[in-house]
Amino acid sequence: MTKISPSMLASDFSELTSEIRKIEKAGADWVHLDVMDGIFVPNITFGAPVIKPLRKKTELVFDVHLMIVDPIRYIKDFVDAGADIITFHYESCEDPEAVIDLIHSYGKRAGLAIKPNTEAEAVKPFIDKLDMILVMTVEPGYGGQSLIEHTIDKIAVCSQMIKDSGRDIELQADGGIYAENVKRLLDAGLTVVVAGSAVFKSEDPAKTVGLLRVGL
Secondary structure, X not given: OOEEEEEHHHOOHHHHHHHHHHXXXXXXXXXXXXXXXXXXXXXXXXXXXHHHHHHHHOOOEEEEEEEOOOHHHHHHHHXXXXXXXXXXXXXXXXXXXXXXXXXXXXXXEEEEEEOOOOOHHHHHHHOOOOOEEXXXXXXXXXXXXXXXXXXXXXXXXXXXXXXXXXXXXXXXXXXXXXXXXXXHHHHHOOOEEEEOHHHHOOOOHHHHHHHHHHOX
């Protein structure tokens, strides 16, 4: 079944505990935590000190998305904060394999993210080690953007790479995803939906989560 990972980027940062409980009640599977440093992307959100106390508030999978420069420096911090999956950007470091290996050394799942204009083939050299591939369907850094059409083809390419590998790798997309367009992504092979505004701004989050699993 498709997993839903609402992005806390669209939540009320002054009420993080209640916002997590809201998506938990709505039937979310994971919670997507966007970490931005103001350098790799032109925005700043929160870091490990904010995530750590939230770990005690929910049993949801902590899906931590690092949009930061040289992420290997901070992997242990996010492990200690309670991350279950740590995803970092191919474009953010010189040695992605070293970052993947470090994440695995702590017993956590490793994901590799690519920006909209990075070729899908960039992830291929690491396919034998990855637990998840994240295709950004908007430019990373801000919520509320519209989905970039050509990224749907990239999802299909990544899906085929995963099938060819014979491994159980999640395929996630993040950015501009709503019930109205998610079916095209699911048909392309998506297995994990990140949705921020669609869920947190919904009048009926449970209904929205249900629709995101299957599309309209």
